[in-house]
Amino acid sequence: MSPGITRRRLLRTALRGSLGGAAVTVGLPFLDIFLNSNGDALAATGAPLPRRFGTWFFGCGMNPSRWNPTKEGRDFDLPPELQPIAKVREHLSVLSGFSIILAGETNQVHRTGVIGTLCGGAPTATTDNPGPTFDILISDAMGSTTRFRSLEMAATGVAKDSFSRRSESAVNPSETTPLSLYTRIFGPGFTDPNAGEFTPDPKMLVRRSALSIVSDDRRNLEAKLGQSDRARLDEYFTALRQLEHQFDLQLSEPPPLEACSIPDRPNETPVSQDVAHVVANHELMTKVLALALACDQTRVFNMLFSDGASRLHSPGSSDNHHTLTHEEARDPELGYQPEATRFVMHGMEAWATFVQILASVPEGDGTLLDHCLVMAHSETSDANSHSVTGLPIMIAGRAGGRVRPGVHVRGAGDSTARVGLTLQQVMGLNISSWGSKANETSRSISEILA
Amino acid sequence: MRNHDVSALGLLAALALACDSATLGGSEVSITQPPVRGYVMARWSEMIPGVDPGECPEGINIVEADQYPEQWATFMAARQRIRAAGGYLRWDDERLPPDACQDPLSQPDPGFLTLDGPATVYGLDLDGVVSRRTGSSGATCAHDDFVDHDGATGIDNQFWRLMGCVRGYRPNDLVDRLQESNVSIKEASYAILLEITGMDDAQNDDEIEVQLLSAGAPVAMNAVDDVMAHVSITAHENPRYHNAAARGRIENGILTTEPVDLRIKVKQQTSDNEYWLRAARIRAEVGDDGRIKGVVGAYWDIANLFSVLNDQNIGDRPQGRNAANARGFMCAGIYHAMPRVADGHPDPETGQCTSISTAIVFEAVPAFVIRTQVAMAE
DSSP states (O other): OOTTSOHHHHHOOEEEEEETTEEEEEEOOOOGGGBOTTSSBBTTTOOBOOOEEEEEEOTTOOOHHHHSOSSOBTTOOOOGGGGGGGGGGGGEEEEEEEBOOOTTOOOOTTTHHHHHHHHSSOOSSTTOOSSOOHHHHHHHHHOSOSSOSOEEEETTSOTTOOOOEEETTEEOOOBOSHHHHHHHHHSOOOOOTTTSOOOOOHHHHHHHOHHHHTHHHHHHHHHTSOHHHHHHHHHHHHHHHHHHHHHHHHHSOOOOOTTOOOOOOOOOOOSOOBHHHHHHHHHHHHHHHHHHHHTTSOSEEEEESSOSSOOOBOTTOSOBHHHHHHHSOOOTTTSSOHHHHHHHHHHHHHHHHHHHHHHTSEETTEETGGGEEEEEEOSOSSTTTTOOSSEEEEEESOGGGTBOOSOEEEOTTOBTHHHHHHHHHHTTOOOSOBOOGGGOBOOOOGGGBO | OOOSTTGGGHHHHHHHTTOSEEEETTEEEEOOSOOEEEEEEEEEEEOOOSSOOOOOTTOOOOOHHHHSHHHHHHHHHHHHHHHHTTOOOOTTOTTSOOOTTTOGGGSOOOOOOOOOSOOBOOOBOSSSSOOOTTSOBTTBOOOOOBBOTTOOOOBBOHHHHHHTTSGGGSTTSHHHHHHHHTHHHHTOSSOEEEEEESOSOSSOEEEEEEEEEEBSSOOOBOTTSSBOSSOEEEBOSSGGGBOOOEEEEEETTEEEEOOEEEEEEEEETTEEEEEEEEEEEEEEEEOTTSOEEEEEEEEEEHHHHHHHHHOBEETTEEOHHHHHHHHTOOHHHHHHHHHHHOOEEEOTTTOOEEEEEEEEEEEEEEOEEEOHHHHHHO
16 A cells, blocks of 8 residues: 555545635445445445435326336336336336225325325325325335435426425425536535624635636545546546536636627526426436545435426427326327427436436446336326326346346236335335235335345 | 015025025025025126217317406416415315306306207117107106117106316316226225116016115225125115115116116215215116126205315315316306206205206126124124
8 A cells, every 4th residue: 555545545536626715525336446346336345336216206197008028027018108218228117007005095196106106005184294205205115325325306397396205294395407416416515603694605716616616636546546446537527527527618608609690588487397308307316426425425216207297398388297297198000199208208308318428427337327226107197087007117227236138027917016116126125015004015026036 | 586574684684695595504494485595796887888978069168267267367476475385275165166066056147058960879768758849758857868778768868968068077088087997896895786686587588576775885806807796795884875675677788777776875085975866766687697787767855966076175176276277167058057958856846856867887897795783684
């Protein structure tokens, strides 16, 4: 071990510096130097690389006849609405035909489907949660091992767009912009002891670059790393700096353009649910999340692409996705609603992007995604009828080798609680059954397990 | 043939279904009463004509957002702002006109377009005559009958006159797709049961009794997402939903019944209500596979119809206005249109009809109907 950098120092996973009196911390990914010779466990403790769990939500479901694969097993087909996942199919499994068993409970439109999947039972009233969402149960089981117990993100830009909750009144609000997510994760954790009102300026942070602030510490570390780790670190810092540049562009006044004229001031608009904005914000947030996961800032996350009863809309259109699912006529030639279905395709493309980003981050002997387990889900199958029968569910990642992706499992009307039970067991919870009332089950889904 | 002393048979008869004997507690019990066959509805939906739904030369009905554009624009902008902040703006908010779905007289009549021309429509000839709008026919108010897909004339279905020019009821639109999804059966809180008593021959029997009643539980689904047959389903605990049995007959596999009033419990999604269908008749085919497919023709009480359409709630938040907007009508408009197309049950004093002929298409699969009260008494 070189003088100046002790093993203990190497095993920490953050660089530190200061900006205007504020402490700045930049997390580090799992470099080879932290790992054993196989690259599958931490050298210091022998513990495996951490497993992460997340959910990815998209609102208003799909068209069952165009989404559900017809073939089961590994050789499953990709119907039209699953075509966007073709590029990542080796990373994920498709679960079709799993349902919320209502058993006499009323289907609370756009709520029962998502609460039922996440809590393991049909809610009995609009204020009822059958239990905590199971991401909470997983983070509880993991304990406070990371800086953030979990991270919630809404590409819709609405903080209340979150389904992660310990109870109906204890909801984990979402981060609403890529910049706020970035600032929360990579920004200074400074508290002014005198003023109590000091808010770090994210503009100043990104312009100075968090990386430059910690440059001394960074140089010390790099000098002691092997070639592979230096390349890994360079790749990581490059990705981080690219994000900083993107934020800087967002915050900078654009240069004057001769052809540019100032249009009339538009009417007041809410936080944008324009699908183009949501797609762009989702991709940026996913990149930030990937770095946060790689730096072990959190091990549980919940990403919301669109809300239940999705309010996404196309530019210039007053009809949002949810409205279209009810009010757009089905094209008799196509057999589906073309406008509403466009939003389904946007969702599937965004999900594929999400998976691709996690799969692009090297980690240990594989990728970040290999150490993740992510469940994509929606609150309805056919949104027009608010159906909670045959909900669309996909599972991405390998959970550190515990899950085998690339399979289609047909639930044949079984409760979605089977999915929740299986994923909790994969994440290490010692439970043999889960769910409430008619949804309670002790049958995990062995087909997706390694 | 019907033996009227069947009620005491109770649970045992239900379990034995149409068999002549059953084994109970190791002893064979002889059953002398006529067979009782139970069924549960696997489909039950208002008729939407697909091939020839009829024309709407004056266009389709407008919604409140068309009638009150400024107030709706103000409301929707506020609603978006409040939702983004984590709040909720009720549909009966004062930024909008008074909610006519809760109080139909709170708004002036905006007018309502009915389907007045010909169409090919399912249904039954409920009044026994080919009616014309030029004059009242028998016990009903003046109306034009339809022709059905088999060319039968005299089809009474004023419900389609009412809803035929409502966007959400046109082919391929909201209600059509809802019915195709069959969620009204698959995800409802209560199933609908049917019992046939005294059916000795499924092809020809000149005296049977048919009873429709609500169940106390939903249907069970099988692995291919179809309603499971041959399962036990308990009748609803409230005898209000055990309707009177109708006398009927089967001729060449076609089952028909005499009129009887029906109350059917419905609880699903935003609706917790009951259907009140008056003078309901059945015409159905009894299949070799044990299934029954057919039509319930009836007169739908207009006050109940307005309630079923518009009394929608999530918790204590009324959703009728939202639902009407999605379906494509104004509550104030449809309220005033209902009496204009009503063709049944004229008020004895005013002569104004109080019910609207309609048709509900259904398909039933065999089931074991359990009558808890009888079983407990036994």
